[in-house]
Amino acid sequence: MIRPLCHHAAMPRRNTSAPRKPARHAAILEALSTDPTVRISELADAFGVSAETVRRDVEELSARGMVRRTYGGASTAARQPVLDERERVQVAERSRIGRAAALLVPPDAVVMLDAGSTTTHFARALARREIRATLLTNSLDAAVAAGACASLRVIVAPGELSVTERGVYGPETAAFLRRFHVDLAVIGASGLTEDGPCEAESRAAWVKRAMLERAARRLLLVDTRKFGAAFLECVCPLQGLTDLVAEAPPAGPLAAALARARVAVTLAPDDERVEPRLHV
Amino acid sequence: MIRPLCHHAAMPRRNTSAPRKPARHAAILEALSTDPTVRISELADAFGVSAETVRRDVEELSARGMVRRTYGGASTAARQPVLDERERVQVAERSRIGRAAALLVPPDAVVMLDAGSTTTHFARALARREIRATLLTNSLDAAVAAGACASLRVIVAPGELSVTERGVYGPETAAFLRRFHVDLAVIGASGLTEDGPCEAESRAAWVKRAMLERAARRLLLVDTRKFGAAFLECVCPLQGLTDLVAEAPPAGPLAAALARARVAVTLAPDDERVEPRLHV
DNA sequence: GCCATGATGAGGTAACTTCCACATGATCCG
DNA sequence: CGGATCATGTGGAAGTTACCTCATCATGGC
Structure with a gap:
């Protein structure tokens, strides 16, 4: 997997010498940029140092959040901590919601x-x-x-990259989307109140609006924790949506407002088959 | 990390019953879609089965290429085998070339x-x-x-996704790029002959051409294995480039043609510090 | 009903990792 | 120069994982 840092085959690498730690760290990072995991034993072999040393390297990198420790090695650090934190909570719920919404696509x-x-x-x-x-x-x-499935044609919108959101945003994005005419818009939101879905980030709200404008059927995907949560910017009134997909039904005034706005509510079934969830 | 498949806390899961294998396989895949690695011991706990069983599951999935085995668990399968194979060869060379080219950016x-x-x-x-x-x-x-670095502004072009290339292509892409005016174009190629860089894929060639059109300085990044290799489509004549970055100098007629076309050749230094490489 | 098959568990050993405490050589700095 | 610190190696105990073989228990046929 990994090639020796230096290969003076004749010269049997002196035991102690210049601190080669930074070089190893860079090498580990680089190896991980190509492969999802590395093994400590392999790295130790490749670098010509003891496993203990590599273990300390990995420990250090992992403390800095640059890699993730695994038993026997390291793997690429999870993506942005921001998104990651959000990804971690309610993975099962989100996954079920996504699945239920996917079934609504003809x-x-x-x-x-x-x-x-x-x-x-x-x-x-x-x-x-x-x-x-x-x-x-x-x-x-x-x-x-989506690209993993050959029967899906995937078109990516242009825009300025937001690493935390892992998406593109900006006027280019909205302008591009507005050139199309689609059957379905599927959006998420930071929160959902009687006034409609709302968003913490303005640029994200603009993209969502552009999508809603162009679609005949407009689905909002939210988990129940979003119910009642208000954020800076209101994306659209409830009337702007045609469907809501959640894992549990809304209640109280929100339910009433949804009914008034004639938003169809789809509940994600409590999945009996499989529901793995990652935590720590 | 993983939540039990079913949680009838009262009912102590009968030893043998319905074949729950497919459910576990799906759960493993789903867990990996959120996390880069899973551990067999954790899965065994979560599923309420023996580690041996999970090990067999993982073995099976890995035989089908859906996950990758690691010591103690599994990780996401490497991306597209196509790109992956290319990624595997000459990683060190490519990395050095990339680094040398990055130094040319003011x-x-x-x-x-x-x-x-x-x-x-x-x-x-x-x-x-x-x-x-x-x-x-x-x-x-x-x-x-590039997004990992806060001081870089990253703009993504629109287009149709190619999963194998992990990029977007098509008329939208080229049209978008043509609206800009940049200092540098940095492109790769399938091969490089005296006639210029060439490409196996037509749509990729069109994107490269659009980029070259809009830049004052035009860098081609290729490793030496590309020298002399001819592919279907010629991207542009050598005169269309201003710089070539490679890890070793070209020779013979290609060198002469480059000189005639006044293409500056930059060699990536034989990196003494770090050069990890993944192989099998 | 009996048997082949598939799924799964159990037990045990070998191999591997981890963790820890301690030793070593080198470098840096008053 | 002496000491503090850093980078690393060593050795061994403890914890995990892997692998192999055998046993068990349904299921689906025939």
Whole structure:
């Protein structure tokens, strides 16, 4: 897997000498940029140092959040801590919501998909369905997830990259999306109140609006923790949506407002088959 | 990390019953879609089965190429075998080339970057330099790699996703790029002959041409194995380039043609510090 | 009903990792 | 120069994982 740092085959690497630690750290990082995991024993062999030393290297990198420790080695650090934290909570719920929403997509549909962790689950679920469809998205993760399925045509919108969201945003993005005309818009939100879905980030709100404008059917995917949560910017009134997909029904005034706005509520079934969840 | 498949806390899971294998396989895959690695021992706990069983599951999935075995667990399968194979060969060379090319970027430059494994290395190296610059690219990997550096502004071009290339292509892509005016174009190629860089894929060639059209300085990044290799489509004549970055100098007629076309050749230094390489 | 098959568990050993405490050589700095 | 610190190696105990063989228990046929 890994090639020796230096290969003066004749010269049997003196035991102690210059501190080669930074070089090893860089090498580990570089190895991980190509492979999802490395093993300590292999690195030790490749570097010509003891496993203990590599273990300390990995420990250090992992303390800095640059890699993730695994038994016997290291793996690529999880992506952005920001998204990652969000990804970690309620993975099962989001995944179920994504799956339920994917079932609402008819074959040969053209779908616009927002960036976010729930919508990425939607893309994965859609890919698993293996139907033909076209997906327009500003989410890099969703694009790659959907790309895994050969029967999906994936079109990526242009824009300025946000690493934390793993998507693209900006005027270019909205302008691009507005050139299309699609069957379905599938968006997420930071919160959902009687006034409609709301967003913490303005640029994300603009992209969502552009998508909603262009679609006949407009789905909002949110887990119940979003119910009642208000954020800076209101994306659209409830009337702007046609469907809500969540894992549990809303209650109280929100439920009433949804009914008034004639938003169809789809509940993600409590999945009996499989529901893995990652934590720590 | 993983939650039990079913949690009838009262009912102590009968030893033998319905074959729950497919459910576990799906759960493992799903867990890996969120986390880069899973551990067999954790899965065994979560599923309430023996580690041996999970090990057999993982073995099976890995035989089908759906996950990759690691000591103690499994990790996400490497991406597309296509790109992966290319990624595996000459990683060290490509990485050095990318690094050398990144050094040619002046602060505050605006750069167009092609999709490909060498150009992705360029993006990583540029991110490590931590200078301010703007990057326009059709490569998802390069975008994410560059996004890791806060001082880089990354703009992603629109287009149709190619999963194997992990980039976007098509008329949208070229049209978008043509709206800009940049300092540097950095492209890769399938081969390089006296007639210029050439490409196996037509749509990739069109994107490269669009980039070359818009840049004052035009760098081609290739490793020496590309020298003399001819492919279907010629991207541009040698005169269309201003710089070539490789890890070793070209020779013979190619060298002469490069000199005639006044292409500056930059050699990536034989890196003494670090050169890890993954192989089997 | 009996048997082949598939799924799964159990037990045990070998191999591997981890962790820890301690030793060594080198470098840096008053 | 002496001491503090850093980078590393060593050795061994303890904890994990891997692998192999054998046993068990349904299921689906025939």
